[in-house]
Amino acid sequence: MDAVFLAGQMFTGLSVASILLLVALGLALSFGLMRVINMAHGELLMVGGYLTYLCAQQLGPNFLWAAFPVAFLGTALLGALLEVLVIRRLYGRPLDTLLATFGISLIMQQAARQLFGSTGVPVTAPGWLAGTLTLHGGPLDGLAFPHVRLFVIALSLLVLGSVWWLLTRSRFGMQVRAVNQSREMASALGVNTRRVDLLVFALGSGIAGLAGVGLAMIAPVNPTVGGAYIVNAFLVVVVGGVGSVLGGAVAALILGAMTALAEGLTSVSLAQAIVLIAVVAFLQWKPRGLLPTQSRALEEA
Template structure:
C-alpha cells in the first residue's frame, strides 16, 4: 500500500469515527449547550445504544436487523434519558457541581450493570451482508486502498440524522420553543412556553442521539461496559471547541477533530496523537475562547 493510500484510508476511517463522535457530541451539545447540564453519564447512553444493537443482532434474523437496531438504540436511550431527567436531573438545574457528581455516580452504576448483564469483555455485532463489502482500488497512486461499505453507511447515516435534526430545530414549533428557551428562558416562560417540558424533550433527544451513536458504533467496533468513557471526553472537547450552544459549530468541530486525529495517528501513536490534539485545541481556545461558532444568548452570559 502506498503512502497516499494509507493517508486516504486513515482520513476515511477518521470521518467514520468523527460521524459517531458527532452524534454523541450533538446529543451532549443539547444537554450541556442548551440546558447547561454537565452530564457525565452521557457516554453510558452511547453504551446502552450499543448493547441494544447487539440484542437486536442476536434476536432478529435477517440482513435488515440494522434498521431495527438503530431505532431501538435511539428510542431506548431516549426513554432512559427521560427517566433520568424526571428522577434526578430536574432537581439539579443550575447546580453544575451537584449535577456533575450525581451523573458521574449514575455512570458508574450503569457500567457495573452492563458488566453484570453482558460481562466485562466486549460484544461484537456482525454487519449484514449488504454492508460487509469493500471498495478496493487496484491501480494508480491509491493502489491498495480499501474502503469498507459499513463505514460509508455510518457517514451517510450521520449526515441524514444531522439534516433531520436541523429541520426539526429550524422549521417546527418544537424547534422554535427550544431555540426560545435557549435564548432567554424567563421571557420564553412568560410567553407561555412550558420550559420544564422542553427540558425533558431536549434531554431525551440528546440521550437518544447518544444511543444512536452507540448503535452505529456497534457496526464497526465491539461494545464494552466502558466504551462510553472513551467518547465522553472527546465529546465534551468537541462541544467546547465548536462553541457552547452551537450545533453547527459542534458538527464542524467533530469533523475537524476526527480528521486531525486520524492524520496524526498516521505519523505517531494513538495516545501521542490525542496529546497533540489536546494541545492544539487548548491553543485555539486561547485565541478564540468562545469556540469556532459563538452563539449569542442571555442564558450563556449567565453561565
C-alpha cells in the first residue's frame, strides 16, 4: 500500500474526526448530564454552517473574526430556547424527547431548504488558509496538508481544551460534575439544577455551532448535513463513555481514522457498515465505553 496514500487518508480522517469531536462534545454533555437524546443536535451544526455562510456573504474574506462568535452565540441561544420550550417539559420521558427532537430536526431542515435551497452553499476560506503544507523528501514525499484542515484540527483541540478546563477548573464545572454525580444531593446543597441544565444544553449547542464553522470551510453546507454527522456523533459518545469528554476525544480519533481508512480501501457505504460492526463488537467487550464516568444518574438509568 502506498505510504503517501495511507498517510493522506489518515490525515483526512483526523480532520473529519475533529468535526465529529466538536459535534459529539455537546451530546456527551447533554446526554451524560440530562439523559436527553437530542436528535436535532446535528441541525445545530447545520445552523452554525449557515451562519458562517451569511458572515462570509456580508463581510467578505475576513469573515472568520465574526463567524466564530456569531455561530457560537446563535446556536447557543437556539439550544437554550429548545431546552426551555421543549426539553424541559419532557424530562424523564426519553421516548417522547427523542420523537420531539426528531420532529424539530425535520422542521429545521425544511426551514433551511426554504431559506437557502436544497443544494449546498459553499464558503471560501480566507486567503491565509488557502495553501497547503507539502512534505519533500523521504517516504512521504509529496504528502500535502491543506492549511484549512490543519486549522480545523487546531480549532477542535482548542475547544476540547477549553471545555476540559471549564469542567475541571471552574465553579460552573464543579456544579456540572455535582449534578452529574447526584442531582438530588446537588440540589439539596443549593445548586440550581435547572440553571445548570440550561447552561450545559446551551454550551453543547454552541460547540455544535463552532463545528459548523469548521465544516463550512471544508465542505458545502446543505440542509441534511447534520444528519450525516449525528449518527457517528452518537457512536462517539457511546464508544467513548457517556459523559466522558476525554473518552469522546479518543473515540472520535479512532472512528474518524477507521472511517477514512475504510473509505479509501472500499466504498463509503461499505465503510459505514465496517465501522458499525466494529462498534457493536467493541461494545460487547466494553459496554460502558472506553472511559465511562461515575454517575448515580447513569447507574440508575
